[in-house]
Amino acid sequence: MATLGSFALLVALALTVYNLFAGTMALRLIATGQPSRVAPDRLADTARRAGIAGFAAVSVAVFALVWSVFANDFSITYILEHSNRALPGAYKFAALWSGQEGSLLLWAWLLAAFGFVLRLTHKTDVKLYAYAGTILAAVQTFFLAVVNFAAPPFALMKGAVPDDGNGLSPLLQYPEMVIHPPMLYLGYVGFTVPFAFALGALMMRYPGEKWIKITRVWTLVTWMFLTLGIFLGMHWAYAVLGWGGYWGWDPVENASFMPWLTGTAFLHSVMMQERKGMMKSWNVWLIFTTFLLTLLGTLLTRAGLVSSVHAFAQSSIGTWFWVFMLIVLAVCIFTYVLQRDHLKSDQQLESLVSRESSFLFNNLVLLAACFVILWGTLFPILSEYVQGSKVTVGPPFYNRVAVPIGLFLLFLTGVGPLLPWRATSLRAIRRNFIIPSIALWGTAIVCMIAGARPWKDGAFDSGNFYALVGFSLSAAVFAAIASEFLRGAAVIAKQTHRNLFAATVLLTRRNTRRYGGYIVHIGVVIVIVGLAGAAFNHNEEKELGVNDTISVGPYSLKCVGFTQDSNLNFNSEYAMLDVYRDGKKLFQMTPEKRVYLASQQPETRVAIHSVVGWDLYVVYEGTNPDTGQPIIKAFLNPLVSWIWAGVVFMVFGTFVALAPSATPATASLRVPATQPVTAEAALKGGD
């Protein structure tokens, strides 16, 4: 299988290189009109077919690796290091992306799969697809070269083959790890497609905004996968790492968040180009930046430039990524400089207070947030270069710098939909903002009365202050979005004699893009509420013997015993804690500690009881070596479940936005400019 896999990867590289060169030659012949022995159209078609065949070849390599994992072929170094005989089936499958070589193979395969779909649907616009397919082939060539020469997944081990492997890292033996990395990779890899279309459209001076419309589905789906990947990673960190949090501003987390921010900015600003023919250069650079950030994140963590809890070991592939990134950047700059006249905006902004401006400021804030994270991630390297010593840029830095920017972004999320296109009047602003303003101040007052005050023990507490602002802004944004829905739904309800719920559904169906976007915004608001809850986390830690109790919040946890278990993969020890509230027993929690046999590494399994208001989160920390007593740490984490619920809304909203509208989404062009949502817009659509 190792031979088959290696051969398949070489074949895939050869086919992709052919795709790249034949595609480039064909496009050049078409562009210059030079005569040739082979018709350019036929040459381009052979290039496309080579790309399709390349996908089949990479698929064979992936199959060979997965097969080898299941067959326990420890002669392959990668499998020796990332699997063992007792590893459960699902995690054997996950071994594919648990190490550097395998994850790069997964990246190459997903890229080939995206390319496969793109090349099959080429009839949508043959020439543009040919450009995009060729650019995609260039990216594929890089990744296939890396897995063939720099990080080969089928490298054989030297010497005698051990009877069993080293096993998968215990931290990765968790259900989320079977889906979190593929989701994240789908997000990273997916941005290659809009990048390829943007660069292709620029190279061929493609008129109009059709390339944006073609890539809209790709971009939205990619964004959704990246969102899911990030949040699944957060949930994994929450449930496995056992520190009671879900986001630690680790460089790997930052690496995934940066392209999400620029991708989100792109999703917003393309609307300006579609609707107004504006921000063409901006959009092109946003997607270039997003693609480059996916590469930079990979470079940062794999080249060992920054230390991270989940960074792969330092290796030589950093140089490959540096070189490739510089080539990509050079090509982007060269193409842009050459073709920039083509990107002249059709229209320009009329007013600082308009929907267009809000998109512009939204982009600005998203990019500022991206810069802050990039800056924080790279500052240790910069500091070492300037001062000769590294510094740590941890959560306190991001909490002080990124959180205010995030809250400003939340503010814009609420303001944007309330502003009409082109320009507005003071009267319209006052009318649209009155309900959100009441919600904002009402929530602020209620929160402070309930105890969420920005003062703690006589001193200013920034965590509580941000939480208070977060809750208040979330209420305002929710009120703004809800009023948008209700205003439209009320008109439909009146004209079609439906109830308000049915009218809201119809309203959404008539303009899925707009209202799907609003549902995503509601999801963001719910997530922010959940994140703000972290300001009120508290925990208790205690050495707990049998019949001892520990109290946290309204709960009392009584230890009724400790027990052990073992299987072929790990030995486990867990505490049995009866949970009481107001003297009444509610349920039992069993936080666990495991030691994996193959790697002899320990792992924590947190017990979580989640309700709408909070999570009761219990960690069995181990045994105090001095007293021999088990240590239990119990957290009461408010509103955590809101984060996961918010993601569900975000994904649902994305699906709604992807669904075709019941009526064409162009009717809003007839909507008067000074009305944010009118009866006509509600009935006929508009984005």
Place this chain on the structure above:
Amino acid sequence: MRTGSRSIFWIKSAQAVLLAVAVCFSMGAGNSSERFTDLGHRLMCTCSCAQMLGECNHVGCPESGRMRNELSAAIASGASDKEILASFSAKYGATVLAAPTTKGFDLVAWIAPFAVFAAALLGTILLVRHWSIGRTAAAQEANPAMDALREKIRRETDSGNEGDI
């Protein structure tokens, strides 16, 4: 008269809100300190787990227990936060601090994000103003033939894609 009474209403409402905020801000303010938790979240564990000292809880950590004891002792000795952070930094190196200091080159870490954000904000406002002025000028030099051609190209290239977005 009606405008005047409305203004008074808004002023009174604003005063009421401010009063409520002030009352709520002052409620429950106390003096007790949670310096251990606070300082534990301004220091990193040095065992390479990349977690803050106050949150490092992995089994068998060779550093966090000892560091926490040192922190408790330092607080008990009456040292100020600044002195405690300085002593940890001197003993374990600058990487023990969870965030850059506000001295020397470290200050750049704090200033740069806000400077860039402010510059970008100013740039955006100037850009919008420039566009607004440019729009007026462009309207005077409009070329209807070119606009019609551009619209025709867009219609042709965008056809067949309506309704799906």
